[in-house]
Amino acid sequence: MVYSKDQLLARLKELQIDFSQYEHPVVLTVEAQAKYVGNVGGALSKNLFLKDKKHRYYVVSALADTKVDMKVLSQRLGLGKGGLRMAPEEALGEILKVPLGCVTPFALVNESASHVSLLLDKGFKTQECCIFHPLSNDMSISLNAFGLDKFLKSIGRDPTYIDLEANPPVGKDQPPDLASLVPSGSTVLPDLPKKTPSQDSSGNHPSAGNNSTAVTAKADKPSNAVQNVKEKSVNGVRPLIPSTDAGKFVEELLDRTSTLLLSEISEDSIKRHAGQLGAEVANNIKKCLREDLKNLAVSIMQ
Numbered sequence: 001m002v003y004s005k006d007q008l009l010a011r012l013k014e015l016q017i018d019f020s021q022y023e024h025p026v027v028l029t030v031e032a033q034a035k036y037v038g039n040v041g042g043a044l045s046k047n048l049f050l051k052d053k054k055h056r057y058y059v060v061s062a063l064a065d066t067k068v069d070m071k072v073l074s075q076r077l078g079l080g081k082g083g084l085r086m087a088p089e090e091a092l093g094e095i096l097k098v099p100l101g102c103v104t105p106f107a108l109v110n111e112s113a114s115h116v117s118l119l120l121d122k123g124f125k126t127q128e129c130c131i132f133h134p135l136s137n138d139m140s141i142s143l144n145a146f147g148l149d150k151f152l153k154s155i156g157r158d159p160t161y162i163d164l165e166a167n168p169p170v171g172k173d174q175p176p177d178l179a180s181l182v183p184s185g186s187t188v189l190p191d192l193p194k195k196t197p198s199q200d201s202s203g204n205h206p207s208a209g210n211n212s213t214a215v216t217a218k219a220d221k222p223s224n225a226v227q228n229v230k231e232k233s234v235n236g237v238r239p240l241i242p243s244t245d246a247g248k249f250v251e252e253l254l255d256r257t258s259t260l261l262l263s264e265i266s267e268d269s270i271k272r273h274a275g276q277l278g279a280e281v282a283n284n285i286k287k288c289l290r291e292d293l294k295n296l297a298v299s300i301m302q
Contacts, residue, residue: 002097003109005136011109012143017150019143020129026138028101030064033131033140042129042142045121047103049096051087052079056183057095057113061105062121062164063130072167073119078176104132105148109155117183122161124148257285 003011012019024036030046038044044064051057052074062068074084092098095116096107105118124130129142149159160181170176 001111003135005134005139008106008109008134009141011154012141012147012151015150015154017143017147019141019147021134021139021141023139026101028137033133033137034064037131037140037142040131040142042131043124043127044131045104045124047105047132049087049092049103050084051091052077052083052085052182056185057087057091057116058084058119058181058183059096059103059105059108059116060119060164061124061132063123063127066121066123066164068164069167073164073178075170076166076168076176076178077182078170078179079182098135099137101137102133102135104135105152106132106135108152108157109135115183115185117181118152118157118160119164119178119181120159120161121164123164125161 009021020040022037022040024033027033027036030044034044046062046064046066046068048060048062048068049057050060050070060068060073070084071081074081077083087095089100092100092103094112096103096113097110098107105120107113108116108118124145127145129144130148131140131142133139134141152159162178162181166177168174168177
């Protein structure tokens with residue numbers, strides 16, 4: 001069974017959970033949501049759908065003003081600095097069964113999300129009410145942490161609240177404090193049909209993320225020169241080596257680019273670099289991805 005908005009609201013009523021609901025136009029960001037419900041007396045939330053290299057998935061639900069450093073969170077989970085990345089959009093439909101912009105703790109009601117780990121901001125406990133989308137981003141509901149806990153327990157979840165802004169040391173004598181929250185099993189999505197390269201309605205070529213076959217067949221068999229490329233570490237990021245599956249390599253490269261971009265754009269970096277933020281972010285991403293792109297170029301030119 002895949003829950004709809006109405007079915008979720010009915011379940012909350014059956015559980016006798018007090019909540020208020022507010023209909024509004026479809027919104028995709030917290031900022032847009034705030035225009036409609038920012039003055040109703042509840043704390044807005046931001047929700048991230050993440051994955052690690054072993055195809056384990058996580059929903060991180062936090063107050064809108066909580067700073068979530070993905071590199072720090074990854075280390076605290078025992079995944080290394082680059083272990084977490086944004087989950088691909090298709091995983092929303094396959095696992096959480098919600099469209100873009102609708103990730104919240106309520107999406108875990110669907111059985112397909114049973115292996116998704118949930119990390120809740122301890123800041124929710126200090127709020128009178130918190131605001132979430134109820135599986136659809138044309139409505140927001142507000143409820144207190146007690147009501148959220150009651151719902152999560154009804155679906156077999158033991159709510160875990162953590163300090164998402166903490167940065168405890170991790171080392172030989174200091175194990176990752178959130179390692180117990182890593183899911184035990186992986187979730188492998190079914191292969192999506194490959195798309196042939198063609199122009200869209202605007203005349204632009206599709207991105208590499210569409211499994212483009214523009215990479216030549218020579219990339220299927222990397223030469224010894226590619227296999228012997230020395231793996232240099234840039235800011236602690238291990239460079240990728242092109243695999244025999246060109247599409248998989250491109251997807252990994254795009255995932256890394258997305259993760260780097262999100263990690264570079266923070267409130268602190270915006271304040272620090274102001275008008276030079278674009279150039280600063282571009283330079284940092286170039287540094288981190290230089291080896292990956294060099295490897296890809298070498299494999300194509302061989």
